[in-house]
Amino acid sequence: MANVPLAHYLALAAAMFSVGLAAVLVRRNALVVFMGVELMLNAANLTILAFSRTLGVQEGHVIAFFVIAVAAAEAAIGLAVMIAVFRSRKTINVDEVDALKY
């Protein structure tokens, strides 16, 4: 039986985190930047769960639960901010949204 080493789970999580980081740094649509942040949170969750499975402790699952809850709160607030920004400036391009007071 082929067993997958923990390093492969961690490498996959690292790759997902890097893709999320690239989305945050490179993309200019605020919605895609937001999706990149979500992807990074998920990559962190995957790392936590892989270690939790290896060590046989359930506390990692509790942390992943809290991460999901905080991500849900962040999604609601972030998307509300995006709607508010779009209402006043007619764009959500993060290169153009660069003034604190509009």
Added chain:
Amino acid sequence: MMPVLAATLSEAWIFYPLAVLTLGGALAMLVSRNAVYAAMSLVLTFFGLAGLYVLLAAELIAALQIIVYAGAIMVLVLFVVMLLNLGEDDLEGPRLSFGSALGSLAALGLWCFLFVVFQGYTDGLPTDLPEGFGTVAGVGKLLYTQFLLPFEATSVLLLSAMVGAVVVAKAKI
């Protein structure tokens, strides 16, 4: 000891297709110009992740992943994408600027660094786990005893986020 899914099936036959699916969805999200396509690619990634969580014996988190991420958060994102109704000229063109090259390089460098750091963990996952590991009962017992205060704080956080979202997004109160 309870039987683990990964021990009864060949783990690699499930892991690598799911890894390809997950990473492919993430990369499609990164390169797609249309935000709707990006969101749908991310849904694919979240489903692949849920499969990986099942492989890691995290049944509750896998269910939550599908319900909260693929169900609630991505639907919310799609709502906002369609609510904003960005036109054709708002799509990002393929622009290779110095900044985006630097950003991609930074992400690639981070992955290389993490890859080297993670190389030490060559062991396979253990095949025996404590009773009730990762089930609703097992995690729920922890949540309601040892982590009761953070759990209740999370409910307050969600309530305040809900009120805050309404206040921020509403034009006039």
